[in-house]
Amino acid sequence: MTTPTPNYTALGEHTAFSGQAKRAAERRITWINNLMHDLRRARDDNPQAIDTAALHARIDDIEQADIELRDALARTNRAGAECGQRALSVADLLRN
Numbered sequence: 141m142t143t144p145t146p147n148y149t150a151l152g153e154h155t156a157f158s159g160q161a162k163r164a165a166e167r168r169i170t171w172i173n174n175l176m177h178d179l180r181r182a183r184d185d186n187p188q189a190i191d192t193a194a195l196h197a198r199i200d201d202i203e204q205a206d207i208e209l210r211d212a213l214a215r216t217n218r219a220g221a222e223c224g225q226r227a228l229s230v231a232d233l234l235r236n
Contacts, residue, residue, distance in 0.1 A: 146223065147222050147223045148223075150219045150220075150222035150223035151219075151223040151225075153215065153216075153219035154216055154219040154220045154223055154225050157212045157213075157215040157216040157219060158212075158216045158228060158233070160208070160212040161208075161209055161212035161213045161216055161228070161233055162233045164205050164206075164208040164209035164212055165205075165209050165230060165233040165234055167205040168202055168205035168206055168209055169234070171198055171201045171202045171205055172202055174198060175195065175198040175199065175202065178194065178195060178198065179195070209230065209233075213228060213229075213230065213233070216228055
């Protein structure tokens with residue numbers, strides 16, 4: 141009985157894409173935290189007009205990080221299915 145050859149290409153893709161997804165998840169959290177800080181500052185004691193353009197720019201950054209995160213996560217899970225790795229979720233990326 142022969143042992144199946146590991147799919148090293150898929151394993152390499154899984155490793156690369158999971159790293160990309162983790163970095164995008166971290167970036168998304170950073171942008172969300174920055175937005176929350178900006179909103180708290182505007183709420184509490186901002187004597188200046190609210191810079192809605194800056195808030196929209198932060199939301200755009202969050203959206204781009206989220207798109208990258210979900211794309212990389214989908215690629216991670218496709219590659220993982222080919223090399224015997226369990227499927228990951230966004231929560232998994234943020235735990236490690």
